[in-house]
Amino acid sequence: MQAEKMETDVFILGTGIAGMQAALDVADAGKNVVMVDKSPSIGGKMISLSKVFPTLDCASCITTPRMASVSHHKKITTFTYSEVRFIRKEAGRFRINFVKKPRYVIEEKCISCGKCEDICPVLIKDEFEQNLGAKKAISIPFTNAIPQYPVLDMEHCIACGACARVCPAECIDFSQKEREYELTASAVILSTGFEITPMNAKEEYGGGKFKNVISPLQMERLLAPHGPFSGVVRPSDGKIPDSIAFVQCAGSRDKSIGVPYCSRICCMYSIKQAQLLSGALPLADMTIYYMDIRAFGKGYEQFYQNAKAMGINFVKAKVGKIEELESGNLRLHIERQEGESLPEEVEHDMVVLSQGIRPTPEENFRNINGISRNEYGFIHLPSVPTFPNATGIDGIFAAGAAVGPKDIVDAVQDAGSAAIDALNYIKRTSR
Amino acid sequence: MGEIKSDKILIITTISNSYPGADAVGQSHLEYDPDTYIIRLPDPVLLPEDFYLKAYSKGIAGIIVMSSGSDCPYEGAYERLAQRVQKIYDKMKENGISISRLKLTTICTVCKAAFLKEIKGMRENIEKLKAVKDAS
Amino acid sequence: MTDKSAEQSRDFYRQDVKVGVYVCHCGGNISDIIDVEDVARDLSDYPGVSVSRNYIFMCSSTGQGLVEEDIRTKGINRVVIAACSPALHELTFRGTLERAGLNPYLYEHVNIREQGSWVHKSNKKAATEKSKKLIRAAVEKICRQNPLEAIRVNAARSIAVIGGGVAGMSAALSLGRQGFNVYLIEKENRLGGKLNSLWKAYPSEEDGEKTLEELEKDISSLNNINIYLESEVKKIDGYVGNFSVEIVKKGSPEKIKVGALVITTGYVHYIPFEGEYAYKTTKKVVTLPDFIEMLKDDEKNGSLKNVKSVAFIHCVGSRQNPSLDKPQKDEKVNDYCSRTCCTSALFRIKQLLEKYPDKKIFDFYRDIRTYGLQHESYYEELSKKGVLFFRYPEDTRPQVEVKGDKLEVKSKDILTWNEEVSVEVDMVVLLTGVMPADISVIVDDLKLPIGSDRFILEAHPKLRPVEVPNLGIYIGGTAQAPMDLLEAAYGGKAAASKASMLLSKGEISLDPFVASVNPELCDGCEKCIGECLYPGAIVMENGKAKVIPALCKGCGACAAVCHTRAINVAGYSLEQIDAMVEAISKE
Structure with missing residues (x-):
């Protein structure tokens, strides 16, 4: 398989609230951003919350417009359902290799009508609903997911073909393969969030x-x-x-x-x-x-x-x-x-x-050369407080709960801080 | 005031919250009364008092204002809106229009059940008013 | 939108209106319920409509091509597309218009999927009729639409950072590195703010002086950061892109022009009233900053050697209750948590015990809020080292009394059956909270929103955490809320990020959906000004109201109160909305 080659100014790993904030700040300053997330929708954990403290704003009312701004931004490209294989610093720039996993849906043709989901006879656990409900083996991840493309769970699919027959845009592709991308970026922001104990x-x-x-x-x-x-x-x-x-x-x-x-x-x-x-x-x-x-x-x-x-x-x-x-x-x-x-x-x-809150597993960092973790397993920030988003590698910055437990307010503030660091790094190294 | 002839319900929504809320209802394929017409605005605070009275005079049977409430991106707009709606109620009474034809509510981007409830409620109000008139 | 496309725009307001209507099938999603052919046919006769089509996928390149072709060859100058939700494709189709050389705002989207076919499945006829009415309404609306252009405001590529503490220094440094001309304004004779008095700070235990020197060195290496020491802001006016700031520097006034403002004016320590926990009645009762000074002094002089026992009292000037605590001048108590005192206190106790392991320490607290990654370990360590923790109930306060050479601290302790405990100590440290520095000049001139806690209130804690409603003004650090050193640095830099974004292009491009006044209709009644939610967004000029687009957010509150309908929000004029309702009402 031939990797598709791309270039960008800033690469952001993780599309939760911190990643989205950093991406919007960088892109609004005129730089190009590529974002990758392992989930099939952008939005991170916040989009699944009911309301948020202390204002009791409806979480999806805050997150949905933010997600829309990210997905509509001319300078931001998002890859969901994708996994990074490695990030390497080579000759002052970053080489990022990632694969987009198959949804078994041709995104370019999909019209997000949900007919495949309606007809699918297989019910599986719905992780978005924290396994309290069920969803179909082919389904759009959740109501306000972005993008609104369904994902086919091949593991549970019974290959009845009903979805393919009903799809008006003929976009179900059972033979879809993962796609490999090779991205060159000038700076990197890690906003990989957290896991739950x-x-x-x-x-x-x-x-x-x-x-x-x-x-x-x-x-x-x-x-x-x-x-x-x-x-x-x-x-x-x-x-x-x-x-x-x-x-x-x-x-x-x-x-x-x-x-x-x-x-x-x-x-x-x-x-x-x-x-x-x-x-x-x-x-x-x-x-x-x-x-x-x-x-x-x-x-x-x-x-x-x-x-x-x-x-x-x-x-x-x-x-x-x-x-x-x-x-x-x-x-x-x-x-x-x-x-x-x-x-x-x-x-x-x-x-x-x-x-x-606990850190994301160690293997997530194994392939980012030179990133060290602190005694608790979160990304280590060696230059606190004068350069508080800098990781051990010049040009890679960290934001949000990837560096330790944080609420939304704090994560958003420090994402803005990481954005300006990335911009300044580009300015410094492009001279 | 002229007699209200149609059964039409006008729904005023906000770009930020209740319009996406109406979309969420659609994404779940939930059904509701088709004689309903959604208008999308930055905020309902934009509409003057006479807008409502004119709409009734044109034959609109009910108006649901789906504001963003406390989630409103325009700080202070909801309070203004709520005050305005009070004044509109007074004018409706003066003009012999039942105030049950106007409802101010808050709908969030995923408030599907509340959205349906408001439409059902307004329809019931309109039917009740018709029944009273038929009986008289 | 580029200037070029505006020039190329084929549309002129007074030109005859030719509307193109396009009804999408959405591959059956719409057309299975709504009779799209009937709808398109119906609209073809509607006044103003020149072309009315239906197509299987309007969003496909062929579908978009149809629209482009009609604009180019048939002179279509207004477009209505009835399809899925505008959330999905409104921007797609605006792009279509732009490619064909038409102003993208001469486009109206009608949602007949999420708000049509998907919600009226069992009533196909009604769904079809409803679609016709909604499309007619859209035609009426777009016929009354002028081309819109993004509003451009020239902006100075310079920024004033007011307050030179860690937040301000971090902001100035970030902005300086971006190449902006930065004015860093500090009232004291050295930068650093509270960093000057922090001494060794948690969690790195690095000397505040060292951190400060590092920041100072970085700042002085950039010649585009102008440092104003012993300087105060006397007056600010203007708006985004064009602020004018009057500074008095060492007694002499100076005026600077900047495109944006970053406010990092920091905090002051709460000062207990005379007699509050015996404060000022004896020198043995000190505040947290006093104690830090003493620790620092002790390192050289051993001045704490003879202090055998110390009591620490938490939440002095924080988490106050109006029925128990004395209010400030504004008659309000500090009901908020000052966030940093718990960790700071435990960190200082740790420092003290490291040097003098035998000192007896009593800690009177309400909740120990050591929230940071490393902070919990201080709590654990001190518990092991024999620090005695007493938890006093929220509705009581510990009492401090002078007893000869000693101080007696009495308090109820929740942890031991609400028993009254009493300890005799040589010193009491009051863990005083923080309050925002007095910046009333700035607050008044910029009409900054202030929260009930007296800190600057951000526009939205999550969506716009370092902004205020007015564009071009950013806030960071402890002027916004209590924060520790690291958090203040993040806040200052986040504010810098926003300011940098705003001014990166030399001019500011704003959404066109703002209010504007038709001076011919305006009778100068000023009602709109009274209704406006954004101070300064509407001004009077020659007896007529005028909107400052850079300050208007487009909510339309003004439009609702204008009795001559002189003021309207672009894209949502009352004339348009009335026409839509008219079209919906008609059978």
């Missing part, structure tokens, strides 16, 4: 095992206006929960699970979810079990105080373990850190485990 990080909490112990991203989908069940219900039996518990630091501030640091966002997203739940389920009780409430950003403390005023219970307690009862309810063994600190058992209908 596993649900079973603390086995005693039953995450991933008990049906009604759910992840925060699942709760986001339940709260989203276009979520899987159009409402907040328990996964085990569809019951509307009366009492929901949030267990903080279920994947952070704990050396034993390899995440010794604070994940920065969990307090705030839990408070936000609890606030949204008290709107959606006015009769339900919300309890947040926490160690410290870290509402440190702009407007966050006021948001926390509002939540208390709304009647959300904040209990400083350690949660020892969680048991599943026959009813599907959960029994939490807690030890209060306030008042009577005796062991206690409390029951809730549903539990949200506050998962934390």
Whole structure:
């Protein structure tokens, strides 16, 4: 296979909120940008959220226009469903090799009508809905995905050919192959984001095992206006929960699970979810079990105080373990850190485990020559604070949660900072 | 004020939020009343009070203003709009037009259920007004 | 849009209107429900329409070719395409017009897929009739549309950065490297702001002085950064591209012209009131910045040697409650978290214990907010080293009393059954929060929005985090919110990035969808000015209202209140909207 050759000014890996911000800043300054993302849509994790703290803006209302600006920008080219094989610095410029995986859909011809999706007889798990719903084996990734091209999951396809027959644009191509690209860029921005600590990080909490112990991203989908069940219900039996518990630091501030640091966002997203739940389920009780409430950003403390005023219970307690009862309810063994600190058992209908942030896996960095990681596994920034986006390689900059846990506000700020670094690097090296 | 003859519902949407919200309804292939007409504006705050009265006089049966609410890109526009709609209600009363023919609401880019609910609600209002008239 | 295409534009406003209507089948997505042929036929008779066609895929190159061909050969000078959502192809078709030499804004998109065939599947006839009405409305609208041009504003390739702390220095450096002429304005006699007093800073433990020297060296290596020390801004006016800033430098006034402003004016420390935690009644109660000075001094003189025990009290001047804390002059308490004090305090305690492991430390806190990657380790380390942490309830405050040579700190402690604890110490350190520096001159002149926390309020925390509603003004660092050193550097550079983007082309190109006044209709009533959401966007000139396009955002609030309809938003005039409703109403 012959690699298609391309050139650009700035290459950006990752199209989440940080990557998009950096791309728009670079492109608006007149430079060309190529972006690559492994997901079939741009937008990163933010597009799957319900609302965002502390303004309670609808997440998709903020992310969708941003995604549209990126995809319509004359100076930005995006490659989704693509994976980088290596980034090498050669003679002062960067050589980036990546492959675009086959969607089995000819993008140039596709009119995004969704007929293939309607007719497909195979249902598979929907990752966008955090596996709470099902989607077809050929489907557009989610409502406001960009681009609006479907992806065929070859692993589950039964090759019935129904999609190909119904497609009015004749763009289903079962023999599509991956395409290789070889890009030369003057500068690189890594905005590869983060991963989430596993649900079973603390086995005693039953995450991933008990049906009604759910992840925060699942709760986001339940709260989203276009979520899987159009409402907040328990996964085990569809019951509307009366009492929901949030267990903080279920994947952070704990050396034993390899995440010794604070994940920065969990307090705030839990408070936000609890606030949204008290709107959606006015009769339900919300309890947040926490160690410290870290509402440190702009407007966050006021948001926390509002939540208390709304009647959300904040209990400083350690949660020892969680048991599943026959009813599907959960029994939490807690030890209060306030008042009577005796062991206690409390029951809730549903539990949200506050998962934390962890770095993306090591193999993602293995093929970027010379990038080093800090003791926590995030990209190392050797020149903090005078040159705070610079990685160990001159010309490669990092932004967003790729350098450590960050909320959206902080990620967007430092993406702008990385953009000007990339522009300055080009200016310096093109002299 | 002339009698309202048609069953048409005018839907005022915003470029940033409720228009994409209406698209999301379409992407999900959810059905709604076809006698509905969507107009796309930067913000409904642009429309003067007499616009509404003129629309009713032309025979529009109901108007749903789908604003961006607190997600509005124009800081302060929603408050202006809400005040304006209050004044329009007063004028509607003066002119003998039922205020149930005008609804101010907020629709986000993925508020599909709310979008459908608003249309259904307005249709019910219009039908109720017709029934009252038929009975009298 | 280029000037060239504008010149080539075949369209002239007063020329006869010839509308081309194109109805897309979308390969059955539309045509299975909507009778596209009937729709196209219906529109062919409509006044103003010269050509009306239907085609299987309008977005294909053949489909676009049809439009281009009609513009070139049939003199079509307005285009209406009924197809999928404009989110997908509005820009595609604007490009089609541009290629054919027609102003791209003489185009109207009608959505008959997402808002037509896909939502009215079971009523094909109604869907067809609805499409006709919507297309007629679009024809009416586009007949009343003038060509639009991007609004161009000449801009000086120079930027004033106000405030020379770490955010301002980082911004100036980034902009200087881009080749802009930068004015870096600092009121003190040295750059660096609070960096001058940070001493060793977390997490790198590098000396603030060293960081400052590095930044100073980089800045002085660029001759396009003009440093104004001991200088203050007296007055600012103008708007994007053309700001004029009056500076008083060491007593003498000077005026500079700049295209954009970066505001990095930083913070001041909260100063406790006399008697607040016994502050000022004894020298043994000090603030966090005082304590840092003492630590620094101790390194040389061992001045903390005889202090055997220290109590630290968190949230002094932060997370305040109006019923417990004394308000500032504006009668408001500081209800926000100052973000950096927890980590800073624990880091300083760590420094103290590294030198004097035997000192007894008591820490009175509400929540320990060590959110940064390395910060949690300070907390853990100190707990192990025997620092005693007490958590005081939100509705109480610890009490400090002078007891002879000692200080007594009394507080309730949540961690031990809300028991009253009392400790005797040699010194109390108040972990004072931060407040924005007083920049009322700048705020008033630029009409900057200020949040309830008194910090500058950004246009949107996520979409426009370093902008204010008015273009050309950017904010960074602790003038916006409490931040640590690193975060302030990010903020300053993010602001620089926006300013650089704005001025990169020498002129600023703005969206044409802004308000404008027809002076013939304007009677000078000034109602529009009262309604406008953007200060200064409408001004009076010779008794008539005038819109400053660079300040207008095109919301149209003004249009709604103009009783002569003299003011309208381009592309959305009331005349156009009325005509659309008229077309929809007609059977």
